[in-house]
Amino acid sequence: MEDEDSYKFETTILKRYSLLYDNTIGTVKDHLIHDFNLKILLKGNVEIDFHDLGTLKKFKKSGVNNQHYREYEYKGMIYPRQGYVLVVKKK
Numbered sequence: 001m002e003d004e005d006s007y008k009f010e011t012t013i014l015k016r017y018s019l020l021y022d023n024t025i026g027t028v029k030d031h032l033i034h035d036f037n038l039k040i041l042l043k044g045n046v047e048i049d050f051h052d053l054g055t056l057k058k059f060k061k062s063g064v065n066n067q068h069y070r071e072y073e074y075k076g077m078i079y080p081r082q083g084y085v086l087v088v089k090k091k
Contacts, residue, residue: 017088019046019088019089019090023087023088023089024085024086024087024088025085025086025087025088026053026083026084026085026086027053027083027084027085028053028054028080028081028082028083029078029079029080029081029082029083030080031080032077032078032079032080033077033078034076034077034078035073035074035075035076036073036074036078037062037071037072037073037074038059038071038072038073038084039063039069039070039071040069040070040071040072040086041068041069042067042068042069042070043068045090045091046088046089046090046091047067047088047089047090047091048070048086048087048088048089049086049087049089050070050072050084050085050086051084051085051086051087052084053082053083053084053085054081054082054083055074055078055082055083055084056076056077056079056082057074057075057076059072059073059074059084060072060073060074060075072084
């Protein structure tokens with residue numbers, strides 16, 4: 001069996017934010033992560049600015065990226081207290 005000592009898991013986070021009070025979503029990791037993929041579904045009349053947060057390399061856009069969907073990937077290690085920031089704005 002290929003990669004018997006490895007594993008993969010998915011996490012889905014669904015949250016509502018009020019742009020009147022907070023338009024910044026920051027995520028930092030608590031543990032080492034190898035090869036990370038982020039998928040963002042945009043609903044309504046909003047757009048995002050994506051920013052790397054302390055990572056050694058840049059996240060790269062991957063897959064389909066349009067006005068309603070964004071996908072970013074990081075190939076390599078993400079260390080504790082590294083991650084990304086999303087700034088959400090109305091179009």
